[in-house]
Amino acid sequence: MTLEANPIPLFKIDWDQSDISNAIESITRGSYWAKGPFVSEFESNLENVLNVKHALVVNSGTTALVAALKALEIGRGDEVIVPSFTFIATANAVRLVGAEPVFADIEADTYGLDPDHVRSQITDKTAAILPVHCYGTSCRIDKLCEIADKHNLYLLEDAAEALGAEYRGQKLGTFGDIGVLSFCQNKIVATGEGGAVITDDDDIAQRIRLYRSHGRVSENYFESASSGQYADVGTNIRMGDLPAAIGCSQLDRLPDLITGRQRVASQYTEKFENLEGVHPHTPMREATHVHQLYTIELGNTVNRSNVIETLADRNISSKVYWDPAVHGTSYYKESKETIPNLPVTEETSQQVLSLPMHPNLSSCEITRVVNAVKDAIQ
Template identity: 45%
Template sequence: MTWNIPLFKMYYDDDDIDSVSTALRSGMNWAVGPNVIDFEAGIADYIGSKYCLTFNSGTSALHTALIAHGIGTGDEVIVPSFTFIATANAPLFVGAKPVFADIEESTLGLSPNSVLEQITQKTKAIIPVHYGGCPCQIRELREIADDHNLVLIEDAAEAFGASINGTMVGTYGYSAMLSFCQNKVITTGEGGALVTDDRDLYEQAKLIRSHGRLETADYFSSYQSMDYVTLGYNFRLSNITAALGLAQLRKADAIISMRKAIAELYTTLLQKKVPEVSVMSPPDGYTHVHQLFSVRASDRDGLMKYLADQGIMSKIYFDPVHLTHHYRSMPGYEVSLPVTERVAGDILSLAIYPGMPEEEVMCVVDSIAEYYAVK
């Protein structure tokens, strides 16, 4: 379907095109190369972590993090159900069991109290999600992880550039996953990264990312033989893709500023015109980067259909993972998550993207107001 107002658009400029063109015209290093190294260094510097590794997706980065942290068969990993399904599936990739905890309503992230209730002797890790670009209660979750000797892996797929009192999301956990999929804050089309301050974890993740190969030089341009010291995967990000990532990173602050401005306009207009819709208000000190602009709406499904009829896209982020066919068909996943199910019942993500015209924002809000006026 062609939308009059799509849910998102990628933001790009001549710098993106020139960067990718330069990488292509080099005629070399299309798989691995200097752009990958520079992109990783740039991400680490931006986030404030010591190490960064890029991957072909955020899912691959999260999979690798679990292996590198030693999570495996018989272990339990506490995750939210209010997330993209990759967060919950990643423990299954390594033979562990995802255990669902409920969320809280101020940030729509994992509830520390619910997490405490799910900890058992088998629990080895917690994977909180920073929903839609808003930091979750990550400081409280880090304290729980430390108190119970658990690994804390941040799923920061949607929250590149988000922070709490100036400290970046991605630096609270022992490691963190970032995503650069097409609808994220900065994008490489597909792609992801793992950031950490742990040198040993970083070195282990490097092996896992590239077939377990102990790389003493650039594999594609060196005549040296290289040993394979563990089981690994082909999870690399290409040098061409990293060229796009570098260009995106150079304007990350500008992109985030545009997202914030659009979110502020939405908030002002919705609060003025549509009492049936409530807007998230992050806690003090929390910097929201608005990868999503999600609202809570009465008669959400009716509103979504009405907007679609006007050519305006909206989307439910997220339906609960524990209610998908995949998890309902597995024993042990008949769980009660009342806050997750309540939020998922009225959440709706509206169109937002850098450069979105003010007229489009007003059109979305006016259409929402019209729906409730005639309902």
């Protein structure tokens, strides 16, 4: 089949003149590119949006996870309960600090950790629970917090895909001891690469500050004649001023970015209504959905490969998040003594498909995507 003229990509970054103006201001300042005023402004704005005491930006969502685990002093000999239905960074971060990820199954409706299975995975070595808010909406975070409190465990929220989403009126990422965000190019707020750790705990925040900058006590290294004082072992995972500048302008538009995504998702869902074999991912009644991804779950009788091929033939991108799930990747299959039994994770992984999503997707483009899916399954 001949490709249609105009491609529909999986995502487009929403940018405007404010992003350019901030970037120019950062660049033309001619200094403070590593630790500049936009870094402090971005952190302060995140704290205001999320109503938290501390937002500490770093250079990726992955390093934010590592820094968060380090700040909780989780390491060798510890276990952290994680979903396998997630981007591999969630589990990798646990390994990178020397601890062991223990995979728990997910719920069929939320795609988040199943609280009952989490309980069954707790051992004397369990140090933390690390849930993921999948695709832009909440997992069963209230139940997971109760489990963590009962067993005296840390709760670290991976809210990389859910900036601005809420559960019962509270922002995701702010329920546990510590939360993590991502600003990768396809996220709600995009800085190219970037991440943040959010917490209300002063001690945890100070450990993050030290770890992200070589354990250096002062953050004004380039403003002092001193070589600095170093209180701990750390690394360099700081966010530069230029991505923070873009983050500031992007964050200013967060309500509009979310509204645009919700508009697109609403049109998709309306057009898929009553289409047998297609089930859009929807939030719990108490939760909002910011639709970092728009994902459908295909029925058992639908050939997902055929849907992907039909979309591609019509110049429409799609992507599977995630198949295989993390426990099925080569590294984790080879490094684990036993393969975990995660039936819901495996079934869901084989049925999900993410469609093009960005705030400015047009009604005509949405119709093209929906029609291609319909043609592929009928």
